[in-house]
Amino acid sequence: MTTFSFRKPGVLPGFGLTLGITVTYLSLVVLIPLCAAFFKAATLDWAQFLAAVASPRVLASYRLTLGAAAIAAFINGVFGLLVAWVLVRYPxxxxxxxxxxxxxxxxxxxxxxxxxxxxxxxxxxxxxQWLAPLGLKVAFTPLGVLVALTFIGLPFVVRTVEPVLEDFERAQEEAAACLGASRWQTFSRVVLPALAPALSTGVALAFARALGEYGSVIFIAGNIPMKSEVTSLLIITKLEQYDYAGATALAVVMLVASFAMLFAINAVQWHWQRRTIGRRRVRTRGSKPSAGTQGAPS
Structure with missing residues (x-):
């Protein structure tokens, strides 16, 4: 007797068609523009490239952009975790x-x-007006750049940590409390390791976003060369001067910095996942009864 089995059609088309659409879309939106930037920067020889990306004014913008982005990402990592914790745990x-x-x-x-x-x-x-008598000038200073980058980076950390914290099992905290752990020990040894991959991803996204921020920075930075000028403003300045190759050279440097940060975070997450899987395997093997005790009477 011959039986026929009919596969239930899926909602979306097959793998080949969806993969082709995905690759085409990513190529048009992401890969081709990025490759165009590298190709345009390649029109410069090595001396011209170094002159475009390593002048004193550009190096000063690197220091401000990278430093402010790193500090803002760290601040958002701390307070973003706090905000996510309050939103998830407390009504x-x-x-x-x-x-x-x-x-x-x-x-x-x-x-x-x-x-x-x-x-x-x-x-x-x-x-x-309350900070000025204390000698703290925020607007039109590098501190203003830090404020702007912190403002635009906070949601990345909160929205990355929040779903992981919602799915975290409270029973683990209760078990740690029953074993005599303090609140800080429970948080640092039970909760934080589980949130670390998501937290590092949010911090990396906030850092990468801050590297290319332009609109919210130029109004509060003051844009003073060698002092409060960010790299994204220099890119726009070179474009206005029709120096397209120099602008793309700076863009390539910032792009490589963003990729390096994201790659480092992914490598750290991969290492954490391997360690977590290894610990689970060790615990599973340790919990299995040995062959000599499986048939032993109680």
Whole structure:
């Protein structure tokens, strides 16, 4: 007797068609523009490339951009974890409003964010007027760049950590408490290792986003050469001067820096996953009864 089996059609087309569409879309949107930047920068010889990417003014912009982006990513890592913890673990009035405010840097145009930050942190602004007597000038200084980069990077950490924290089993914390662990020991040895991959991903995304930020920075930075000028502004300046090769050379340097950061984070996550899988295997082997004791009477 011959039986016929009919495969239930899926919602999406087959693997070959979907893979082709995916590769084509990524090529048109991501790969081809990035390759074009590298090819345009390759039109410069080595001496011209070094002159474009290693002048004193450009090196000063690197120091400010990379340093402010790294500090902002660290700040967002600490306070983003705190915000995600509060949103997940505690009910309180206005929780939905706070949750919506977290996404505000995503929805707000960067130019509007920059103008708002400059107005608030200026010497006569709502916050700047209280900081000025203390000798803290935020607007039109490198500190203003740090504020802007922290503003635009916070949602990356919160939205990356939040789902992992929601799925974390509270029973592990209860077990640690039953074994006599303090709150800090429970957090540092039980909760934080589980959140570390997501937290590092959020920090890396915030750092990579801050490297290329332009709109929210130019209004609050002051754009003083050698002092408060970021690399993205230099790229725009070179484009306005019709120096397309020099602009793409700077863009390639920042692109490589972003890729290196993301690659390092992925390598760390891969190492953590291997260690976690290895520990689970060791625990599984240790919990299995040995062959000599399987048939032993109790």
């Amino acid at each position: 309180f009035p206005g929780k939905r409003l706070v949750d919506a405010i977290v996404d505000l840097p995503f929805a707000l145009p960067t130019a509007v964010a920059g103008i708002s930050l400059a107005a608030v942190y200026a010497e006569n602004g709502w916050i700047g």
